[in-house]
Amino acid sequence: MKKIKMMILLLAASVLVLAACGNEDEKTSENTGDQGYKLVNEGKFTFAASGVYKPFSFEEDGKLTGFDIEIGNALAEKMGLEANPVTNPFETILQGLVGNKFDAIIGSMAYTKERAKQADFTEPYYYSGGMIFVAKDNDEITSPEDLDGKKIGVVAQSTYEEPAKELSDDIQYYSSDVVALKDLTVKGRLDAVITADIVGYEAIDNGFEVKEVDKPMWVEQPSIAVNKENPELTKALDQALQEMIDDGTYEKISDKWFGRNLLDIDLEGVELLE
Numbered sequence: 001m002k003k004i005k006m007m008i009l010l011l012a013a014s015v016l017v018l019a020a021c022g023n024e025d026e027k028t029s030e031n032t033g034d035q036g037y038k039l040v041n042e043g044k045f046t047f048a049a050s051g052v053y054k055p056f057s058f059e060e061d062g063k064l065t066g067f068d069i070e071i072g073n074a075l076a077e078k079m080g081l082e083a084n085p086v087t088n089p090f091e092t093i094l095q096g097l098v099g100n101k102f103d104a105i106i107g108s109m110a111y112t113k114e115r116a117k118q119a120d121f122t123e124p125y126y127y128s129g130g131m132i133f134v135a136k137d138n139d140e141i142t143s144p145e146d147l148d149g150k151k152i153g154v155v156a157q158s159t160y161e162e163p164a165k166e167l168s169d170d171i172q173y174y175s176s177d178v179v180a181l182k183d184l185t186v187k188g189r190l191d192a193v194i195t196a197d198i199v200g201y202e203a204i205d206n207g208f209e210v211k212e213v214d215k216p217m218w219v220e221q222p223s224i225a226v227n228k229e230n231p232e233l234t235k236a237l238d239q240a241l242q243e244m245i246d247d248g249t250y251e252k253i254s255d256k257w258f259g260r261n262l263l264d265i266d267l268e269g270v271e272l273l274e
Contacts (some may be wrong), residue, residue: 034224035079037233040100044084045076047224048096049107051087052176055202055257063113064116067257071125072106075224075250089175091156097227106198108157110220113274119266120234123221125241126262129216130160130273131197135184136209141192141216152192153180159220159273160194178203185209196220198248198258219265220273 039234040046049068057066064085080159088096090107092272097119108128111121135142141147154160156173156269174180177195181203185222186191193200197216204210224241226234244250245263255261 006193015051032204035232035236037232037236039081039233041084043082045072045079045081045104046084046086047072047076047104047106048088048102049105050087050090050093052178053090053108054178057085057087058197061174067126067253068106068108070253070257071244071250072242075106075240077244079236090158091175091197094157094225097218100227103226103230103233105225108222108223109186110273111223112159115225118228119225120133120228121225122233122234122238122241124223124263125250126222127219127265128222128262130163130194130218130220131200131216132192132201133181133184133195133210134192134213136211137167138161138191138211139239141213144217146213147192152195153183153190154195155180158195161202163217164194168242177189180212182210182272196260218271218273219267233259 015042049062049064049066049072051057051059051064053066053068055066057064059065064087069085072085072142073083084242086102090094093105093109094115096102096267107123111124115121115149132141132144132147141150144167149170150168151170152164152168152173153172153174154164155175155177161171172180172190177193177199180193180202183196183210184193192211192213197212200210200212224237226237250263251261254260
Protein backbone atom coordinates (compact mmCIF):
# COMPACT_ATOMS: atom_id res chain seq x y z
CA MET A 1 0.00 0.00 0.00
CA LYS A 2 2.82 2.41 0.88
CA LYS A 3 4.48 1.65 -2.47
CA ILE A 4 1.23 2.37 -4.34
CA LYS A 5 0.80 5.70 -2.51
CA MET A 6 4.40 6.62 -3.31
CA MET A 7 3.88 5.84 -7.01
CA ILE A 8 0.74 8.00 -7.08
CA LEU A 9 2.63 10.90 -5.49
CA LEU A 10 5.48 10.56 -7.98
CA LEU A 11 3.06 10.48 -10.91
CA ALA A 12 1.30 13.58 -9.60
CA ALA A 13 4.61 15.41 -9.20
CA SER A 14 5.60 14.45 -12.74
CA VAL A 15 2.35 15.86 -14.11
CA LEU A 16 2.93 19.15 -12.28
CA VAL A 17 6.50 19.42 -13.59
CA LEU A 18 5.39 18.71 -17.16
CA ALA A 19 2.59 21.27 -16.84
CA ALA A 20 5.02 23.87 -15.55
CA CYS A 21 7.45 23.16 -18.39
CA GLY A 22 4.59 23.40 -20.86
CA ASN A 23 3.56 26.79 -19.52
CA GLU A 24 7.15 28.08 -19.70
CA ASP A 25 7.54 26.85 -23.27
CA GLU A 26 4.22 28.46 -24.17
CA LYS A 27 5.33 31.78 -22.65
CA THR A 28 8.63 31.71 -24.56
CA SER A 29 6.81 30.84 -27.77
CA GLU A 30 4.38 33.73 -27.29
CA ASN A 31 7.21 36.21 -26.80
CA THR A 32 9.06 34.80 -29.81
CA GLY A 33 6.13 35.06 -32.20
CA ASP A 34 5.85 33.95 -35.82
CA GLN A 35 8.70 36.25 -36.88
CA GLY A 36 11.31 34.15 -35.10
CA TYR A 37 12.68 36.93 -32.89
CA LYS A 38 12.19 37.36 -29.15
CA LEU A 39 10.50 40.30 -27.43
CA VAL A 40 10.67 41.21 -23.75
CA ASN A 41 6.99 42.21 -23.92
CA GLU A 42 4.64 40.31 -26.20
CA GLY A 43 3.45 42.38 -29.15
CA LYS A 44 5.64 45.35 -28.21
CA PHE A 45 8.95 46.63 -29.51
CA THR A 46 10.66 47.93 -26.36
CA PHE A 47 13.62 50.17 -27.16
CA ALA A 48 15.78 52.31 -24.91
CA ALA A 49 17.39 55.74 -25.10
CA SER A 50 18.88 58.00 -22.44
CA GLY A 51 16.06 60.53 -22.68
CA VAL A 52 18.48 63.39 -22.01
CA TYR A 53 20.04 63.77 -25.46
CA LYS A 54 18.13 66.53 -27.22
CA PRO A 55 17.11 66.51 -30.08
CA PHE A 56 17.48 62.72 -30.29
CA SER A 57 15.67 61.67 -27.12
CA PHE A 58 14.15 63.96 -24.51
CA GLU A 59 10.95 64.58 -22.59
CA GLU A 60 8.51 67.24 -23.70
CA ASP A 61 5.20 67.80 -21.90
CA GLY A 62 5.79 64.56 -20.01
CA LYS A 63 6.24 62.53 -23.20
CA LEU A 64 9.39 60.97 -24.64
CA THR A 65 10.17 62.39 -28.08
CA GLY A 66 13.04 63.15 -30.46
CA PHE A 67 14.61 61.78 -33.62
CA ASP A 68 15.66 58.45 -32.07
CA ILE A 69 12.20 57.95 -30.57
CA GLU A 70 10.40 58.64 -33.85
CA ILE A 71 12.74 56.25 -35.68
CA GLY A 72 11.95 53.56 -33.11
CA ASN A 73 8.22 54.22 -33.36
CA ALA A 74 8.33 53.96 -37.15
CA LEU A 75 10.34 50.73 -37.02
CA ALA A 76 7.77 49.23 -34.65
CA GLU A 77 4.99 50.16 -37.05
CA LYS A 78 6.83 48.56 -39.97
CA MET A 79 7.15 45.34 -37.96
CA GLY A 80 3.51 45.37 -36.89
CA LEU A 81 4.35 45.94 -33.23
CA GLU A 82 3.39 48.48 -30.59
CA ALA A 83 6.20 50.95 -29.90
CA ASN A 84 7.34 51.00 -26.27
CA PRO A 85 10.16 53.53 -25.78
CA VAL A 86 11.85 53.54 -22.36
CA THR A 87 14.74 55.43 -20.79
CA ASN A 88 17.96 54.14 -19.26
CA PRO A 89 21.13 56.05 -18.27
CA PHE A 90 23.57 55.84 -21.16
CA GLU A 91 26.43 54.61 -18.97
CA THR A 92 24.50 51.41 -18.14
CA ILE A 93 22.37 51.03 -21.25
CA LEU A 94 24.39 48.16 -22.73
CA GLN A 95 24.11 46.23 -19.48
CA GLY A 96 20.36 46.73 -19.62
CA LEU A 97 20.25 45.30 -23.14
CA VAL A 98 22.32 42.26 -22.19
CA GLY A 99 20.07 41.79 -19.16
CA ASN A 100 16.95 41.75 -21.39
CA LYS A 101 15.43 44.91 -19.91
CA PHE A 102 14.54 45.95 -23.46
CA ASP A 103 14.75 44.60 -27.02
CA ALA A 104 17.08 47.18 -28.52
CA ILE A 105 18.92 50.44 -27.99
CA ILE A 106 17.89 53.27 -30.29
CA GLY A 107 19.80 55.91 -28.41
CA SER A 108 22.41 57.35 -30.77
CA MET A 109 24.84 54.60 -29.84
CA ALA A 110 27.68 54.54 -32.36
CA TYR A 111 28.96 51.19 -33.55
CA THR A 112 32.45 50.32 -32.31
CA LYS A 113 34.35 47.04 -32.39
CA GLU A 114 34.47 47.08 -28.59
CA ARG A 115 30.71 47.48 -28.25
CA ALA A 116 30.20 44.78 -30.89
CA LYS A 117 31.68 42.31 -28.40
CA GLN A 118 28.61 42.85 -26.21
CA ALA A 119 25.83 43.42 -28.73
CA ASP A 120 24.90 43.06 -32.38
CA PHE A 121 24.34 46.19 -34.47
CA THR A 122 22.18 47.04 -37.45
CA GLU A 123 23.33 49.16 -40.35
CA PRO A 124 23.80 52.83 -39.34
CA TYR A 125 20.62 54.89 -39.12
CA TYR A 126 22.54 58.17 -39.29
CA TYR A 127 26.05 59.63 -39.37
CA SER A 128 27.49 62.32 -37.12
CA GLY A 129 30.86 63.88 -36.38
CA GLY A 130 32.74 64.02 -33.10
CA MET A 131 33.45 67.69 -32.41
CA ILE A 132 34.97 69.95 -29.76
CA PHE A 133 32.87 72.79 -28.35
CA VAL A 134 34.01 75.64 -26.10
CA ALA A 135 32.47 78.77 -24.59
CA LYS A 136 31.74 81.44 -27.18
CA ASP A 137 34.26 83.85 -25.64
CA ASN A 138 37.05 81.24 -25.45
CA ASP A 139 39.82 82.18 -27.90
CA GLU A 140 42.53 79.98 -26.36
CA ILE A 141 41.32 76.67 -27.77
CA THR A 142 41.36 76.55 -31.57
CA SER A 143 42.46 72.95 -32.22
CA PRO A 144 42.53 69.54 -30.48
CA GLU A 145 46.17 70.13 -29.52
CA ASP A 146 45.12 73.07 -27.36
CA LEU A 147 43.22 70.71 -25.03
CA ASP A 148 46.37 69.40 -23.36
CA GLY A 149 45.85 69.87 -19.61
CA LYS A 150 42.39 71.37 -20.10
CA LYS A 151 39.21 70.25 -18.35
CA ILE A 152 37.08 68.30 -20.85
CA GLY A 153 33.48 67.22 -20.31
CA VAL A 154 32.15 64.01 -21.88
CA VAL A 155 29.34 61.54 -21.29
CA ALA A 156 30.58 58.44 -19.47
CA GLN A 157 30.89 55.32 -21.66
CA SER A 158 30.39 57.40 -24.82
CA THR A 159 32.62 57.25 -27.90
CA TYR A 160 34.02 60.63 -26.84
CA GLU A 161 35.59 59.33 -23.64
CA GLU A 162 38.73 57.72 -25.08
CA PRO A 163 39.61 60.58 -27.48
CA ALA A 164 39.21 63.00 -24.56
CA LYS A 165 41.62 60.93 -22.45
CA GLU A 166 44.18 61.10 -25.27
CA LEU A 167 43.97 64.88 -25.27
CA SER A 168 43.93 65.62 -21.53
CA ASP A 169 44.25 64.03 -18.10
CA ASP A 170 41.44 66.14 -16.65
CA ILE A 171 38.16 64.53 -17.71
CA GLN A 172 34.79 65.41 -16.18
CA TYR A 173 32.00 62.86 -16.65
CA TYR A 174 28.35 63.65 -17.33
CA SER A 175 25.16 61.71 -17.97
CA SER A 176 23.97 64.33 -20.47
CA ASP A 177 25.83 66.17 -23.24
CA VAL A 178 23.37 69.04 -22.92
CA VAL A 179 24.26 69.57 -19.26
CA ALA A 180 27.97 69.46 -20.14
CA LEU A 181 27.48 72.08 -22.86
CA LYS A 182 25.63 74.30 -20.38
CA ASP A 183 28.55 74.02 -17.98
CA LEU A 184 30.86 75.53 -20.59
CA THR A 185 29.32 78.89 -19.77
CA VAL A 186 29.89 78.51 -16.01
CA LYS A 187 33.26 80.06 -15.22
CA GLY A 188 35.89 77.57 -14.08
CA ARG A 189 33.73 74.48 -14.57
CA LEU A 190 34.84 73.21 -18.02
CA ASP A 191 37.19 74.26 -20.79
CA ALA A 192 35.71 72.10 -23.55
CA VAL A 193 33.13 69.44 -24.37
CA ILE A 194 33.48 66.69 -26.95
CA THR A 195 30.15 65.55 -28.36
CA ALA A 196 28.27 65.01 -31.62
CA ASP A 197 28.31 67.98 -33.97
CA ILE A 198 24.52 67.77 -34.32
CA VAL A 199 23.99 68.06 -30.56
CA GLY A 200 26.34 71.03 -30.27
CA TYR A 201 24.68 72.87 -33.16
CA GLU A 202 21.26 72.20 -31.64
CA ALA A 203 22.49 73.74 -28.38
CA ILE A 204 23.72 76.83 -30.26
CA ASP A 205 20.33 77.12 -32.01
CA ASN A 206 18.72 77.02 -28.56
CA GLY A 207 20.75 79.97 -27.31
CA PHE A 208 23.75 78.28 -25.67
CA GLU A 209 26.76 80.63 -25.69
CA VAL A 210 29.13 78.01 -27.16
CA LYS A 211 30.94 77.47 -30.45
CA GLU A 212 32.62 74.66 -32.35
CA VAL A 213 36.38 74.23 -32.62
CA ASP A 214 37.85 73.38 -36.01
CA LYS A 215 36.14 70.56 -37.96
CA PRO A 216 34.80 67.14 -36.85
CA MET A 217 37.62 64.85 -35.72
CA TRP A 218 35.88 61.76 -37.11
CA VAL A 219 32.53 60.47 -38.34
CA GLU A 220 30.69 57.88 -36.26
CA GLN A 221 27.94 55.45 -37.20
CA PRO A 222 25.03 55.41 -34.72
CA SER A 223 23.25 52.08 -35.13
CA ILE A 224 20.62 50.02 -33.35
CA ALA A 225 22.07 47.67 -30.74
CA VAL A 226 20.41 44.28 -30.22
CA ASN A 227 21.07 41.40 -27.84
CA LYS A 228 23.47 38.90 -29.42
CA GLU A 229 21.03 36.09 -28.58
CA ASN A 230 18.37 37.69 -30.80
CA PRO A 231 19.87 37.74 -34.34
CA GLU A 232 16.48 37.48 -36.04
CA LEU A 233 15.46 40.80 -34.49
CA THR A 234 18.59 42.45 -35.91
CA LYS A 235 17.63 41.17 -39.37
CA ALA A 236 14.05 42.36 -38.97
CA LEU A 237 15.19 45.83 -37.89
CA ASP A 238 17.60 46.11 -40.82
CA GLN A 239 14.78 45.16 -43.17
CA ALA A 240 12.35 47.62 -41.60
CA LEU A 241 14.96 50.40 -41.68
CA GLN A 242 15.63 49.79 -45.37
CA GLU A 243 11.88 49.94 -46.06
CA MET A 244 11.73 53.29 -44.26
CA ILE A 245 14.60 54.60 -46.38
CA ASP A 246 13.04 53.31 -49.61
CA ASP A 247 9.53 54.69 -49.00
CA GLY A 248 10.66 58.10 -47.73
CA THR A 249 9.64 57.61 -44.10
CA TYR A 250 13.21 58.00 -42.87
CA GLU A 251 13.86 61.20 -44.82
CA LYS A 252 10.60 62.71 -43.57
CA ILE A 253 11.59 62.11 -39.92
CA SER A 254 15.15 63.34 -40.47
CA ASP A 255 13.98 66.47 -42.28
CA LYS A 256 11.54 67.24 -39.48
CA TRP A 257 14.29 67.28 -36.85
CA PHE A 258 17.32 68.49 -38.79
CA GLY A 259 16.18 69.91 -42.10
CA ARG A 260 18.24 67.33 -43.98
CA ASN A 261 18.78 63.60 -44.47
CA LEU A 262 21.33 62.42 -41.88
CA LEU A 263 22.25 59.44 -44.06
CA ASP A 264 23.07 61.65 -47.04
CA ILE A 265 26.79 62.16 -46.44
CA ASP A 266 29.93 61.79 -48.54
CA LEU A 267 32.14 59.34 -46.65
CA GLU A 268 35.00 59.32 -49.15
CA GLY A 269 38.28 60.06 -47.37
CA VAL A 270 36.55 60.44 -44.01
CA GLU A 271 37.80 58.60 -40.93
CA LEU A 272 35.03 56.36 -39.61
CA LEU A 273 35.14 55.75 -35.89
CA GLU A 274 35.25 52.04 -35.12
